[in-house]
Amino acid sequence: MTLDVAFLFLQQGIASGLIVGSVYALLALAIVVIFKTSEVPNFSQGEMVMAAGYIALYLLVFQSLPLWIVMPATILAAFAGAALFRRLILNQVARANGSPVNLVIATLGLSYVLRGFVRQTGFGDTPRSFPPVVEPESILIGQASVTTLDLVILATAIVVMAAFFWMFKYTKTGRAMRAVGMNPKAARLVGVDLTRIHMIVWGLSGGISAVAALLISPKVLMTADMGSIVTLGFAAAIVGGFTSLPGAVVGGFLIGIIENLVGLFITSRAIVLAPFLAIMLVLVIRPQGLFGGRVEIKKV
Amino acid sequence: MTSKTTQVWLGAAVLAASLVHASSASAQEPGLTDKTIKIGMFSPLSGANMAYGFDVVNAAKMYYDKVNKEGGVHGRTIELVVEDDRCNANDLVSAVKKLVEQDQVFMLNGGSCSAAAVAAKDYVVRSKIPWVMLNASADGALYPPTDYIFGAYSISQYAVGGSVVDFGKQHLKAKKIGYINHDDAYGAWNLEAAQATAKELGVDLAVESINPNITDVTAPLIKLRAANPDMIAITTYAKPAALIIKKAHELGITKPIVLAVTGTANVSQLVDNVGSKDALKNFYVQDVLADVPGGSKIKWVYDMYKENYPDLASKPDHPQAYMPYGIAPAMSVVKALKDAGPNPTREKVAEALRTQKFDSGVMAGPIEFGPNDRAAQESTIYLKFDGNQQTLVPGSFQSRWKYKG
Numbered sequence: 001m002t003l004d005v006a007f008l009f010l011q012q013g014i015a016s017g018l019i020v021g022s023v024y025a026l027l028a029l030a031i032v033v034i035f036k037t038s039e040v041p042n043f044s045q046g047e048m049v050m051a052a053g054y055i056a057l058y059l060l061v062f063q064s065l066p067l068w069i070v071m072p073a074t075i076l077a078a079f080a081g082a083a084l085f086r087r088l089i090l091n092q093v094a095r096a097n098g099s100p101v102n103l104v105i106a107t108l109g110l111s112y113v114l115r116g117f118v119r120q121t122g123f124g125d126t127p128r129s130f131p132p133v134v135e136p137e138s139i140l141i142g143q144a145s146v147t148t149l150d151l152v153i154l155a156t157a158i159v160v161m162a163a164f165f166w167m168f169k170y171t172k173t174g175r176a177m178r179a180v181g182m183n184p185k186a187a188r189l190v191g192v193d194l195t196r197i198h199m200i201v202w203g204l205s206g207g208i209s210a211v212a213a214l215l216i217s218p219k220v221l222m223t224a225d226m227g228s229i230v231t232l233g234f235a236a237a238i239v240g241g242f243t244s245l246p247g248a249v250v251g252g253f254l255i256g257i258i259e260n261l262v263g264l265f266i267t268s269r270a271i272v273l274a275p276f277l278a279i280m281l282v283l284v285i286r287p288q289g290l291f292g293g294r295v296e297i298k299k300v
Numbered sequence: 301m302t303s304k305t306t307q308v309w310l311g312a313a314v315l316a317a318s319l320v321h322a323s324s325a326s327a328q329e330p331g332l333t334d335k336t337i338k339i340g341m342f343s344p345l346s347g348a349n350m351a352y353g354f355d356v357v358n359a360a361k362m363y364y365d366k367v368n369k370e371g372g373v374h375g376r377t378i379e380l381v382v383e384d385d386r387c388n389a390n391d392l393v394s395a396v397k398k399l400v401e402q403d404q405v406f407m408l409n410g411g412s413c414s415a416a417a418v419a420a421k422d423y424v425v426r427s428k429i430p431w432v433m434l435n436a437s438a439d440g441a442l443y444p445p446t447d448y449i450f451g452a453y454s455i456s457q458y459a460v461g462g463s464v465v466d467f468g469k470q471h472l473k474a475k476k477i478g479y480i481n482h483d484d485a486y487g488a489w490n491l492e493a494a495q496a497t498a499k500e501l502g503v504d505l506a507v508e509s510i511n512p513n514i515t516d517v518t519a520p521l522i523k524l525r526a527a528n529p530d531m532i533a534i535t536t537y538a539k540p541a542a543l544i545i546k547k548a549h550e551l552g553i554t555k556p557i558v559l560a561v562t563g564t565a566n567v568s569q570l571v572d573n574v575g576s577k578d579a580l581k582n583f584y585v586q587d588v589l590a591d592v593p594g595g596s597k598i599k600w601v602y603d604m605y606k607e608n609y610p611d612l613a614s615k616p617d618h619p620q621a622y623m624p625y626g627i628a629p630a631m632s633v634v635k636a637l638k639d640a641g642p643n644p645t646r647e648k649v650a651e652a653l654r655t656q657k658f659d660s661g662v663m664a665g666p667i668e669f670g671p672n673d674r675a676a677q678e679s680t681i682y683l684k685f686d687g688n689q690q691t692l693v694p695g696s697f698q699s700r701w702k703y704k705g
Contacts, residue, residue, distance in 0.1 A: 005526050126566070
């Protein structure tokens with residue numbers, strides 16, 4: 001490999017990595033925000049993305065609704081669906097038996113229900129393409145080829161993440177969410193409505209998943225199994241530190257860049273392995289993740 | 301008195317013997333009676349991969365119906381038991397075991413997904429039951445050859461990979477080919493033949509092997525663009541294939557792209573998934589039929605489909621692209637049953653299959669097995685597809701790979 005080619009690969013790897021990484025970062029954010037407030041990893045996150053994608057596809061392609069209706073409608077539907085799942089199912093499961101394992105199993109159950117539902121509709125039988133929000137014209141940044149759609153994806157993801165961080169830090173609801181994440185009992189004592197906050201957290205996670213679905217669907221073909229992309233969101237969350245929101249974002253970008261550079265400089269075969277090697281490396285060297293706090297030992 | 305008793309005993313013995321003889325076939329051979337032969341079929345009939353098998357099964361069924369209407373095989377009508385394998389190895393093995401053990405079929409005619417079909421190899425060989433695949437290539441089950449498994453009626457992966465290189469060299473005059481395959485056994489089979497053919501024809505290969513579940517194909521395509529090949533060959537399944545064609549267009553790659561037959565089950569869906577007909581300006585699709593879909597040589601298959609499935613035929617995207625592939629395997633089963641004679645056994649049918657040779661008139665080349673060959677069909681044609689029309693490229697193209705044992 002000549003130096004010129006290596007430099008081209010480096011530029012392309014970073015550019016492509018930032019673009020897909022921004023979507024992984026959104027997914028990681030959606031995972032971490034739920035984990036931070038309830039200590040439950042949501043194993044239906046991928047299927048929430050998939051279901052949101054199919055809602056948008058149905059409205060856009062099969063109902064011929066304009067994009068300016070489809071986008072908010074999809075985000076709203078995902079928000080409401082996730083919030084209701086928390087309120088109607090997880091609250092009930094938590095009340096019946098407070099073990100977090102049961103909550104995790106319930107999220108797994110949701111993933112099967114959503115996937116089964118999409119398969120039943122018949123829309124998931126064929127890989128389908130989602131129309132892009134902008135026509136993907138090629139652009140050169142340095143020597144790296146990207147498209148206008150890629151830039152829209154990156155910009156939208158950054159705006160959504162910024163809005164989320166602002167809400168989390170400066171609004172009353174955001175502060176209540178942080179309080180629940182730190183100490184739910186103390187938060188309740190000072191008047192925070194835990195049920196409401198949990199619903200909002202799940203709703204936000206659903207909404208972010210819907211944004212991720214709208215961004216990534218034009219780039220990957222849609223199938224009932226497309227939720228597996230969330231594995232990369234989990235990888236990003238673990239690399240960043242499973243309880244750190246900024247860590248989730250950095251983890252997302254890192255995973256995106258690593259998989260592209262590995263594909264370009266080592267072998268295409270290793271693209272899908274790279275995120276998991278990164279997880280293992282982080283877990284061995286820094287088990288709490290890059291931005292996670294110190295490892296705590298809980299007395300049981 | 302004595303003679304009367306003897307006569308009675310003799311009569312009883314003759315009657316018993318004739319009864320035993322009459323029922324011997326059905327007693328020894330499961331799924332066989334004097335009037336019927338039970339055949340077990342399996343294929344993906346639901347799920348994301350149903351396009352690989354749903355209409356293939358329908359095609360085979362309509363051919364068996366035709367044979368039954370014409371009097372069956374040696375007076376026996378063909379009964380079918382059909383299972384959904386969802387293109388999944390576990391489901392496929394379960395389906396095969398159910399068909400053999402519970403439904404007691406005489407022989408098997410199924411499998412549209414290669415990787416899944418290979419999983420049933422050991423069980424079928426142990427059970428000594430003849431298995432004629434549908435459109436699965438399943439090279440891993442065909443080589444090394446066994447006495448009971450026959451497949452690749454559409455084409456083997458070895459033939460797919462070699463033929464793409466042959467087409468690149470002969471028709472596109474390519475000296476260097478960018479070759480994208482899966483990084484699994486399926487991809488290894490077609491790559492082995494592509495490398496053997498490339499070596500014989502003096503072609504360079506720049507290979508990128510990708511995971512079938514890959515979602516971002518930028519890296520392999522950037523590497524191929526840097527290698528500057530004269531054409532790009534794609535031998536993946538439909539989903540990565542569409543992503544690659546789309547990304548190649550985004551990256552401004554204008555070299556010819558040749559897609560293997562496994563890369564699309566529906567060309568109109570391919571156009572939708574690629575997103576722009578401009579991406580198909582210099583694009584070829586491999587096919588294994590004797591003519592373009594619906595062409596004069598195979599029009600009778602499409603007419604038969606319309607007659608047998610008027611409701612399906614009126615739906616968009618039907619018949620599915622692989623529909624005609626179901627005819628040749630069904631022809632092969634019927635021919636083997638005929639050749640096995642009026643008292644067929646599983647062994648006789650397997651023996652007939654091992655030396656079978658006939659022209660289906662549907663596939664690009666003859667259906668032919670040999671001592672070291674369990675892949676039925678090894679010829680391909682190529683269609684230039686611009687997003688609207690498919691135009692036949694003259695000639696047929698073959699792999700140079702041979703199983704050496």
